[in-house]
Amino acid sequence: MSEGSPVGVSQGSVTRFRPERTGVSRGTVARLASLPGVSTASAVADAAVHAKAAGQVLPVAPALAGLLPHEGLRRGSTVSVRGSTSLLLTLLAEATARGSWAAVVGLPRLGLVAAEELGVELSRFALVPYPGAEFPAVTAALLDGLDLVAARPPQGKGGETLARRLSARARQRGAVLLSLGAWPGAEVELRCRTVRWTGTDGGYGYLRAREVVVEATGRAALARPTRATVLLPGPDGVARVSGPAPSSASSTTVAGVAVPAPALPVREVG
Incomplete structure (x- = not known):
């Protein structure tokens, strides 16, 4: 020029x-x-x-789409999630509901009930809680055959090298690799922090919704952080864009839509 x-x-x-x-x-x-x-x-x-x-971009919940460069999870990409297992599961939910297969490796405390409540289709979802020394082989095999694979970053000597090899495997196979924690070379990093729980305005009752701020950073379009305030979960257990804060009333308004506020038996206080 x-x-x-x-x-x-x-x-x-x-x-x-x-x-x-x-x-x-x-x-x-x-x-x-x-x-x-x-x-x-x-x-x-x-x-x-x-x-x-x-089909090169797998769908995510509408509440999270605006945080991602392609408004979804691009096949071959690596996305790290920090601060929330619920956010990780929510990223899997929409894709599994539409026919994609997903697996989670090395997260023994993750429960199927929690996954289902956040919208994951369990008939297309696999858990490998204790891969042990076979973690590299198990994760690579799942990347070969499934659409989405979630795991913790490998630790110890050679961990970073292994992480980059698995990201390369995801690129080659057209799978999405999701990490619960920082992953070397991830294209997108999502950080989640809780702002507040709601539903106990009178000092007693049931927790109904959690308002969180999700921040996305990464390469190219995400060089400048993008943020969204999300109900995770919302009053009905599904992630939603945060509108007026839900209360202990019989209904609330979320993203301009009247939504019933059933009492979710998460925890009773007061």
């Missing part, structure tokens, strides 16, 4: 630009877009739509 050109282009990366904002003619845009590694904003958007249609 010559000096003084109104649009900078770096080959090997995706560069987004809009002619009407830069004063660049459409002919110039067409020539730039023909360069290897350069895409217009509309082409990037079209590619994302095509990826979804081709």
Whole structure:
């Protein structure tokens, strides 16, 4: 690109630009877009739509879609989840409900009841709680055959090397690797922190919903953190975008929709 050109282009990366904002003619845009590694904003958007249609992006709950670059889990990617097993299970829920298969490796305290309550389809869900020394082989085999595999990051000597090998395996096989904890080289990292539990406004009653803030960071589109306030779980046990805070009344409004607030027997206080 010559000096003084109104649009900078770096080959090997995706560069987004809009002619009407830069004063660049459409002919110039067409020539730039023909360069290897350069895409217009509309082409990037079209590619994302095509990826979804081709099954290259696995769906997630609508409350979480806006946090992810493709509004879902891109096949071949590694996503780390920090601070919440519930968030990890919620990421599996929508995909398993629509026919994808998932497995969790090396999380012995994770329960099937909790997974089902968060929307995971148990008929397409497997647990390998104690892989032991076979963790690398078990995880690799699951990545070969399933759509989503969740695990803790490998620890100890050689742990980082093994983690990168498993990420490479996921890329080759078109699986999604989810980690409960920091994973070296993850494309997306989701952090979850609890803001408050609700449902005991009068000092007694049942906890009905947990409001959390989820922050997404990563590469490219996620270079700047993206945040969302989510009910995880919501009054009906499903993740929802947080609207007005739920209370101990018979119903509440979540994302503009009236939702009954059944008393979930999570914990009784007072």
